[in-house]
Amino acid sequence: MDKTDFYNLNLKTPKGDTIRMDSFKNKVVLIVNTATKCGFAPQFKGLEELHQKYKDKGLVILGFPCNQFQNQEPETNDSIEEACEINFGVSFQLTEKVDVNGINTHxxxxxxxxxxxxxxxxxxxxxxxxxxxxxxxxxYKRYSSFTKPSVIEKDIIKILN
Structure with a gap:
């Protein structure tokens, strides 16, 4: 695969609408597998802060809800956006629930x-x-679950410029 293959991929919103990755050309994209009941869920706040700070400078954050780790994403596609907005103030784009491992990996x-x-x-x-x-x-780079969004900010600034 070459780098243009990223732009051939698609995702679906929780409501089932398709978003093409090529709509993010010339933007920096941060992709995160999320879960509302995870111990790392407070990172939603940091992700939202990055979103607010850099969305007008070319950053796109995509949250992919995933229930593959101890059932920590009990929300449905119908309720995920509202739960993330109410509980964490999330306004960045979320997708439908996905698998990140196994035969049905997105x-x-x-x-x-x-x-x-x-x-x-x-x-x-x-x-x-x-x-x-x-x-x-x-x-560009992969970060572990333990990496707080604020730590990623320096890399975002570097590749935005």
Missing amino acids: PVFRYLKKELGGLFGKRIKWNFTKFLISKDGTP
Whole structure:
């Protein structure tokens, strides 16, 4: 795969509308697998702060809700956006619930795990694993669940400029 393959991928919103990744050309994209009942859920606040600070400068944050880790995402596609807004103030784009590992791995995560294997190889170890994509669609860096959004800010600034 080359970097343009990122732009051939799609995602679906919780309401089922398709968003094409090529709509994010020339933008920096931060992709995160999220879960509202996860111990890392307070990171929603930090992600939202990054979103508010850099959305007008070319940052797009995409939250992919995932229930593969101890059932920490009990919300449905119908309730996920409202729950994230009410509980965490989230206004960045969320997707439908997805799998990030296994046979039904979402194509975005299949691609990102191939490009940025990480400490645990091709697997996603837990919720709030983050992937930063440069403006030309190149996967730039993978961050663990423990990495707070504020730590990623320096890399976002670097590749936005």
